[in-house]
Amino acid sequence: MEVRDTDILKSDQSAASVDQAYKLRVKDLNFYYGAFQALHGISINAEKNRVTAFIGPSGCGKSTFLRTLNRMHEETPGARVDGEVLLDGESIFDRDISELRRSVGMVFQRSTPFPKSIFENIAYGLRIRGVDRSSISDLVEQSLKRANLWEEVKHKLNKSASSLSGGQQQRLCIARALAVNPELLLLDEPCSALDPIGTSKIEDLLLEIKETCTILIVTHNMQQAARVSDYTGFFLSGKLIEFNDTKSMFETPSSKLTEDYITGRFG
């Protein structure tokens, strides 16, 4: 981590050029639930159009970290954050929260279709946002295609979303997030409730989406991190132990803790 920071300082002089390379920059982020400190001085830079994965044992703070990036923690009473989170060089805490959450989409561990039809699941957010009535059905189709779900659901758009399989529901949630064209997509263990087929469909999908979108994914599955991500961060007890490109991370981890974790000695 520190190595990367100094790299940046050497190669890039102005903040502007750093912002161009990095979609997201986090500096010294601390997170508290009441008196309990859940995250300790997290600093990280996420590259544009890349998949960055966060691994670590349960309760290590990786999900908490992800939830601060679209300020979802503000829905939890007693949660408090200090530190800097810059999206395209601008602090996310200065932005309007609704507008921020449209540029930073999120997909949860349990698929969360709304109690509406497949079509409405995507259209609802668009309509509230004031998207033109005539372009809504085009946008719905487009988003479902981007989420590789269109072929499976195009004949039953008016059916309830709960009639879909778990994997399809999760892709519907991804389509819903994509419909508003986010610049950053956060995925919190999106495959933990899915079977291997559903999982591999989502992993393929992530590799397609990253063409247009920067992706941060939390996973407890190291093989998944190795398969889909370009960069990987390892969290332990609220600290970011190591952050590196995925290949080096899994082949030559620099920290003993990382090595122990990825070789299965704990966690």
Added chain:
Amino acid sequence: MATMVAEAPLTRPREKKARAGRGDRIYHILIKAIVGMVLAIFAGVFTVVVIGAWPAVKRFGLGFLIHTGWDPVHLVFGALPFIVGTILVALGAMILAAGIGLMTAVCITELLPRWLQAPVTYLIELLAFIPSVVYGLFGLLVLAPFLQDTVEVWIMEHLGPHFEVFNGAPYGVGYMSAILILAIMLLPLIVTLSREALVLVPRDVREGGYALGLQKWDVVWGIIVPYARNGILGSLVLALGRALGETIAVAMTIGGGYSLPKTVMDQGYTLASVIANEFNEVSSDMYLSALIYCGLILLVITVVVNILAYFLIRRLSGAHGFKA
């Protein structure tokens, strides 16, 4: 795993297994007996009511349902005003209580800080413990005089000349008092049960909405309330059952009257309250039988409404599959 399951009974002593079998059988018999008893009680009540109502049923037939007029001296009876009264009072109270109750439940779960949620819920639940006769007294001694001096006078003067339905005399007691008192009595039921349905909406669904950048209002009414729909409808069904059958509080506040209501301030009776108020004055067997016939109608209405509500909820949950 499979072998473990198979082995477990073998290691158990034989007599213990036999005893467990006997316990099971006794339990089954007991449970069936209890269920049978409950059904028998319902059948018994129904039979007694039908037998009691039979003379009136024979004499007035189904015409009882569509005739007005209540004359114990000449033995001319028609229950239409009471049926209409029951439906109007229940409907009016339900509309008020459902609107206010759902808003209150949403306010508790979505707007109040967590430390305030439990005490506020408890205070509203307390409303359910007040005996209905006390509500009746409150309606008779506090609410009715208040309405008589303020609201009803205003309505009569300002709305009366323009709308026939408001053109009544301010008696205080009457449909308006009964509807308001009943609405207050339904509130705790609707608030507590809808609140439970709202609380059960998974956090992920809630946050799924916020994650799209939706405002609280849109998340609550577009996602959370629809998700909790079945539980909320269930609370309304229970409240409706109570609204149709509530007796003493309505009897004390509705004033009494045997003709069809023309204005919101008229006095009248519901099926339940006419039985309560007239039962002590019964002067002939046919009079008594007519009152029991009213009870039979009420019983049938309640059962039919509940069955319809059951199918409504089943259809809604079947169409969308979201159980709350």
